[in-house]
Amino acid sequence: MSEPATNIGAKVAQFPRAAALAEKEPPFIRVEGVTKRFGSFTAVSSVNLEIRKGEIFSLLGGSGCGKTTLLRMLAGFEDPTEGRIFIDGQDMTDLPPYERPVNMMFQSYALFPHMTVEKNVAYGLKHMDMTASQRADRVREMLALVQLSDFSHRKPHQISGGQRQRVALARALAKQPKLLLLDEPLAALDKKLREATQFELMDIQDKTGTTFIVVTHDQEEAMTLSSRLAVMDKGRIMQTGTATEVYEYPNSKLVAGFIGSINFFEATIRDVRDDVATVDAPELGATVEARAIPGLSPGQPITLAIRPEKLTISRSKPEGPNAISGKVRDLAYFGKDSLYRIELPSGRVLSINSVNSRRVGENERVADWEDAVWLSFDPSSAILLKD
Amino acid sequence: MNRRPVFLITMLCFGFAFFYIPIISMMVYSFNGSRLATVWGGFSTKWYISLLSNRQVLKAVILSLEIAVLSATVATILGTMAGIAMARFKRFRGRTLFSGLVTAPLVMPEVITGIASLMLFILMAEYIGWPATRGFTTVTLAHITFSMVFVTTIVHSRLVQADEAIEEAAMDLGSRPWQVMKDITLPVISPAILSGWLLAFTISLDDVVITNFTTGPGTTTLPILIWSKVKLGVTPDINALATITVVIVGIGVFTAGWLLNRAEKRRELDIQLAYQANQ
The missing domain is CATH 2.40.50.140 (Nucleic acid-binding proteins)
Incomplete structure (x- = not known):
């Protein structure tokens, strides 16, 4: 297994692209004053976020902090009560999920149980303007990326949990989305597999250059994976910054106590x-x-x-x-x-x-x-x- | 701790005896050579042969099958739609009332449903002129009404178990809601739809009460025929007819159960193999 993920400085240095871009370009994803209420309960409360292209950005918080609701609003499964969401300069707020250049990897992986691994990965491509051979090539490429080429004809219940996680990732990346949302991507894996998969995720992100937004309750996972992270509590963003900034310079008791x-x-x-x-x-x-x-x-x-x-x-x-x-x-x-x-x-x-x-x-x-x-x-x- | 649970086994035997002794004795007596139903007169298959040459019986069998297939199919379509609505549309106004109304026929006495259907058909004939007479159409409509609820219940419980995220995933990958329904929801619940259809089919096939209320002259289903024959005394040919019905229904139910069970077993085996391969 790889060395333990404690050296934060080294991890930050692994994102030269994000760091370089941060200086020049306008934000790729902009969340402006987004609030979501369910009846009298406020799940997300006036959140503002700016995320650069090619970042791995984590939303970190305990259960019920609103991180998943925020993710679901980015995917289009929930409509914000107030505020707007922009991706690559376009207003996404009123678009349904099937018209957004955004794909999501679900916490339960949500693989289609009646389709093979290959068909699962190919599913999103049928709505794209591609020839059959282009589609087949893309599926092969995606399965190679997650090292599952030998399993293309298996059904989801015929493969292990770690393999299912990779199928879900390949499926979500197949359409080459502008933004990939990952809901607790590693939560269902055991500890050993989780560490290996963290680095694999970072590697795949680096290869594809896709912007990732990761929801997690695991602070170590957030610190290892992300170029920047936001700590959430009770629907609010408490602090945004790199792992080092949030760990060494917390701005509140809550953030200081949550991280480490x-x-x-x-x-x-x-x-x-x-x-x-x-x-x-x-x-x-x-x-x-x-x-x-x-x-x-x-x-x-x-x-x-x-x-x-x-x-x-x-x-x-x-x-x-x-x-x-x-x-x-x-x-x-x-x-x-x-x-x-x-x-x-x-x-x-x-x-x-x-x-x-x-x-x-x-x-x-x-x-x-x-x-x-x-x-x-x-x-x-x-x-x-x-x- | 290795003692056999004598009490449980005894209870099981009593239970089986309670259920199956009547049916088995009926089957045995269908091979009775005697004309008297209750006196054993040696083994014979003559009642089966006489049934096959009885046009009235054959007509009733065909009519019953037609009604059962048609009503089960329509009930499955409507019941599936209601099941999906109940499982997937979480917050709509009057949801509790809707699910209450859908499942109420499950506990409604059949006599009441029969009388209500009859009243409706009489009023309809009077005011809109359709259905003009009672017969095939009215029986089929009545069967659809009361077997739909079984399909709804089965489909609903299957959908509640299924991971809703797979439908969201399909939508996330670019499918519009109707495509999600076609590609994901329906294939996933297809075993439930199939068993719903089979249940609706068997319920329609052996219904007496509601059919009795809604049928008209010339429309005699198999159970009605048996019922009317029994009024003249139990004869061995009725035993033979009933035996055939039991065998047909039994084969249908057993096949459906076996198919569902086999699919489930194969899935479990695959999961085990996947875990072993992963060790």
């Missing part, structure tokens, strides 16, 4: 100087420094957030401004890293992730149960959040 794990502390601003804010955090039992955000004033209540891997653990008091003392309450050894749960004097428990970069024996590790330890972090790694 994080420690939150109630705090008060004491002082702001240049780009460093001094913050009183009684739960940490210390006054610490953090990178300032615009619009802070002394006395203002604020949330201080620190990701577990940004904390350093040591036995002696470290140099620098942000040193906190505590006691090891729990310790989990995962091999490549360890998770510590540190109890602070205030009673709060804080998580730390520490990479085991040196090979050490059972009795030589940095800290053990009940040990008194010091924690520290770089001011630039601490996140301040207004809400």
Whole structure:
């Protein structure tokens, strides 16, 4: 299996085309003030989105956040209550699904059970202006793309789940849509297959150059797959950006908590100087420094957030401004890293992730149960959040 | 824990006995050489031979088959449409009323349906002049009315199980709603439509009550013929006629069940093979 998908920087670098285009061209897909209400329930609430050509864009959120409804409006299965949807400069809002240059890969794959793999892939082509041999060529090309050429005469129930997923992808790509929508494309696969398929999807996207919009509840999947992603909650878009931007610079408690794990502390601003804010955090039992955000004033209540891997653990008091003392309450050894749960004097428990970069024996590790330890972090790694 | 569930087996035997002893004794007595239905007079097939030369019986059989085929076909078309409407149009005004009205005949006493049909036909003949007399047309119409609901129920339950996303997928790939119906929905529910047709066919074939109300002079279906003959006393030729009917209906129902079952078994086997190949 391929290496674990944790190196976010490397993944972003895999989208040179999207990055280059982002600078020049107008947005390929524009969602303007789209709202969808079902009776008194608002599923999607004034969403604005701009997506560039050739991007893999993820809509990320928990169940009921409105991501699937937004996807279904892009496909044409739901009409927006308000707002408009443009694809490649054309207004799509009032077009039925069968007149949009958009195809969708369904979460259940929705393969036609009474047709062979080949017929499934060919289905969309019968409405296109093509000769029979062009159609046959396209089907062959698509099956080769997803490595299913040997299975063309099987029925959907005669192939495995992973193969069905690839048939669904080939079928959705066969018409060469301007936009491909993927509804939880990997949710039905087991973990091992999911990782392999992620890279396969990216590879296919790169080969075809089709713009992808992916709906997912899995933050790791969204971060690995996408060039940019939007975090949704209660029908609203909370933040849009690259995986790095959303992970390292979340704009709200909700986004910070949804993507990855994080420690939150109630705090008060004491002082702001240049780009460093001094913050009183009684739960940490210390006054610490953090990178300032615009619009802070002394006395203002604020949330201080620190990701577990940004904390350093040591036995002696470290140099620098942000040193906190505590006691090891729990310790989990995962091999490549360890998770510590540190109890602070205030009673709060804080998580730390520490990479085991040196090979050490059972009795030589940095800290053990009940040990008194010091924690520290770089001011630039601490996140301040207004809400 | 390996003890046989004696109680369950006993109950099963009683159940089978309850259902089939009457039918089996009727079949045995159809080979009775005696003229008296209840006295055994040796094995004979003479009643079957005499049936085949009885024009009245043959006419009734053909009429019954004609009515059954025609009414089952029309009922299947209408019932399928109603089933699709109930399963796919989720939010329309009066949906509950509609499904209530469609399924009500399922629990309506046949006598009531029969009287109601008769009243309607009399009024129609009086005011619009059609159907002028009661007979083939009125019986067929009445059969359509009450067998349609069975088709609707079967089609509806099949559609509710089917993944609605496959219809959306077809639309997403460029098919208009009628093409989706033709390419996807109908093929997927075709086994349900077929079993609906067979059910409507058998219901029409053995109906006495409603036929009795809606038929007219000269239109004698097989069950009506048997019924009228029984009034003069049970004779071995009626046993033979009933045996033939049971065999025909039995073969039809068994074939339909076997076809559906085989398709399902083959599907399961394929799924297993696919999983094994994937290991």
